[in-house]
Amino acid sequence: AYGVRADGAKGRVKTDLLRQRPWRPAGLTWHIPVAGYEDKVDEVARERGYKNRDTINVSREGMGEAYEAKIRGFFEEHMHEDEEIRYILSGSGFFDVRETPSDAWIRVAVQPGDLLVLPAGIYHRFTLDERDNIKALRLFQDEPKWIPHARSSATDINDHRVGYLRAIGVGA
Ligand code: KMT
Ligand code: NI
Numbered sequence: 329a330y331g332v333r334a335d336g337a338k339g340r341v342k343t344d345l346l347r348q349r350p351w352r353p354a355g356l357t358w359h360i361p362v363a364g365y366e367d368k369v370d371e372v373a374r375e376r377g378y379k380n381r382d383t384i385n386v387s388r389e390g391m392g393e394a395y396e397a398k399i400r401g402f403f404e405e406h407m408h409e410d411e412e413i414r415y416i417l418s419g420s421g422f423f424d425v426r427e428t429p430s431d432a433w434i435r436v437a438v439q440p441g442d443l444l445v446l447p448a449g450i451y452h453r454f455t456l457d458e459r460d461n462i463k464a465l466r467l468f469q470d471e472p473k474w475i476p477h478a479r480s481s482a483t484d485i486n487d488h489r490v491g492y493l494r495a496i497g498v499g500a
Contacts, residue, residue, distance in 0.1 A: 357436075358443040362417060365441070369415055369465065372443065378413060378467035387419070387461035402454040406476035409488045410469060412446040414438070419462035426451040428498050438462075449492025451479055 360368045373381070386402075388395050405426075414423075416438050423436045423444060437457075438444060446452055456462060477483045 357445070359441050360415070360443055362440045365415070369443065369467075373467055376413075376445075377469055379470060380468040382466055383417070383463065384466055385461075385463045386421070386456060387463075390461070390463070399456060401476065404476070405451055405453050405479045407449055407451050407479065407483055407486070407489060408446075408474070408476060409486070410448050412452070413444070413467040415443045415465040415467070416440050417463045417465060419456075420459055421454060421456045421462045424453050424455070428493065428496060447492055447495070449486070449488040449490070451483075 358372065360372075372378075385391070386395075386399065391398055418440050420437065420439050423438060423446070424433045425436060425446065426432070427434050436444065477486065483489055
């Protein structure tokens with residue numbers, strides 16, 4: 329994975345998704361070649377306590393009638409109360425994450441083999457690129473709690489949002 333300033337700044341930047349400092353080395357992204365990925369992904373899952381998983385196929389063929397609504401939903405800025413963990417099996421796309429406190433978008437391009445962890449409470453969105461498909465493993469700490477909370481004054485004071493801000497040393 330690599331980050332690109334989505335706000336027009338030039339060049340590729342490594343992105344530390346926890347600290348949100350693009351000039352620091354990547355922290356919560358790994359690259360694990362797809363050929364024979366199982367053992368290494370299992371190891372990360374064991375270390376970080378991801379007990380469940382499923383696969384998602386974001387494409388017209390994979391989603392049928394739900395496709396349009398789904399991709400529209402993915403691109404709405406939101407946060408979750410759990411980590412969002414994705415291992416890209418095929419295809420490609422962009423995760424945009426908000427840098428704090430600048431509120432600039434950092435664009436993270438993902439490709440097969442990229443494993444990405446978005447911390448609970450981080451504002452983000454996802455979009456496909458011109459290839460129009462991505463297949464990813466979704467890992468979960470517990471139950472798949474995939475409630476996206478659209479950014480609002482309520483999410484700004486959500487416990488998980490506040491916890492995230494505290495973890496990156498911003499705010500209270
Ligand atoms: C999400 O939560 O935005 C997604 O699951 C996007 C598709 S996974 C690459
Ligand atoms: Ni999300």
